[in-house]
Amino acid sequence: MPKKGCLGCSFPVLIGVIVVLLALVVIGLLGGALGHSFFPNLNIPDWLPVQKPHVQLPAETVFHVFDFGVTNSIIASWITIIVLVGIAYAVTHRTRLVPSRLQSLIEFALEWMLNLCKDVAGEKNGRRFFPIVTTIFLFVLMNAWLSLLPGFGSILITGPEGEPVPLLRGANTDINLPLALALISFVFVEYLGISSLGGLHYMKKFINVSRFLTGVGQLFRGKLKAGFGGIFYGAIDIFVGMLETLSELIRIVSFTFRLFGNMTGGEILILMMMFLVPWVLALPFYGLELLVGLIQAVVFSGLTLVFATVAVTPHGGEEA
Amino acid sequence: MTPETIKLIAAGLCMGLGAIGPGIGIGVLGMGAMQALGRNPEARGPIMTNMILGIAFAEAVAIYALVVAVVLVFVA
Helix, strand or coil: CCCCCHHHCCHHHHHHHHHHHHHHHHHHHHHCHHHHHHCCCCCCCCCCCCCCCCCCCCCCEEEEECCEEEEHHHHHHHHHHHHHHHHHHHHHCCCCCCCCHHHHHHHHHHHHHHHHHHHHHCHHHHHHHHHHHHHHHHHHHHHHHHCCCCCCCCCEEECCCCCEEECCCCHHHCCHHHHHHHHHHHHHHHHHHHHHHCHHHHHCCCCCCHHHHHHHHHHHCCCHHHHHHHHHHHHHHHHHHHHHHHHHHHHHHHHHHHHHHHHHHHHHHHHHHHHHCCCCCHHHHHHHHHHHHHHHHHHHHHHHHHHHHHHHCCHHHCCC | CCHHHHHHHHHHHHHHHHCHHHHHHHHHHHHHHHHHHHHCHHHHHHHHHHHHHHHHHHHHHHHHHHHHHHHHHHCC
């Protein structure tokens, strides 16, 4: 008998679902912080209200290994590594010509990433940049999405000073990981620039004294007008070179804070929503967090790709 | 005016004023993308990809303001 009615369910099932949803909304409104401020005298069971979220920006250490404090975000990044290696092993240890479902999903993601690399960087360079860009993408994406699972931030363990400490915390919310990824991306871009263009030619983008010195030389040889023109434009060139250097270094700070701010802001948002209305209000924000995790991963890897492409093109592009 | 009060006011001002610029910027980006999409619906792929990239750049500035506000409320 074909399923009729709304959303494939029969009418009584739909009524049941709506009633359960309304009950959850009402219990959430009464039990949370909003209900507590409107109706302070209801006696609600002990397990219902959520305590006020205590946000701590530096990650808490869980145990010590030879004087190095292992924080809960390090443990979460280990879990991400295990999940990524597990998926990679499961997909590749017996690849078939007609792919299984997991294999075709991973192939879709990798092919999308390869097309992005080839679109931005061209055919040859696209393949060259593909490994590290995709690694950064998958690592940031898995960190962001795995931190939405239940258990991250709620499983407590006694820390080194005796107070309860969350066992797991989203790895992107510790500022060290975005900083490490930004430094890796910076070193990668500089290494590619120097190895493709030669060290001296690459440095000419930042220390651009050739026109200035030509102007000084012309001044000494007696051509006053050309000399002063050369000196003036050469000074502008030197200033632009300093600005380029500064913008390369500021890129590290901007990558770090973009990823860290998005992830930490999302986590604080979900915690606050769960504090206000416990069971229901956090659901749209979980959807937003999924989207934000994906966008931040694409932006981080896409920007690395764009800056690597810019670093590899020869400097004389605009004069040719 | 205790320091507590001023920190809270500062956090609110920081996030509020810091979201004006990126909000306008994202709106302008969206307008450009809609106009481009209206002229040339076949170029939907590159238009959307570049729009998302531009929006992430603009949103990063708002996120810097959010980080300062969070530090003001919870750390300082």
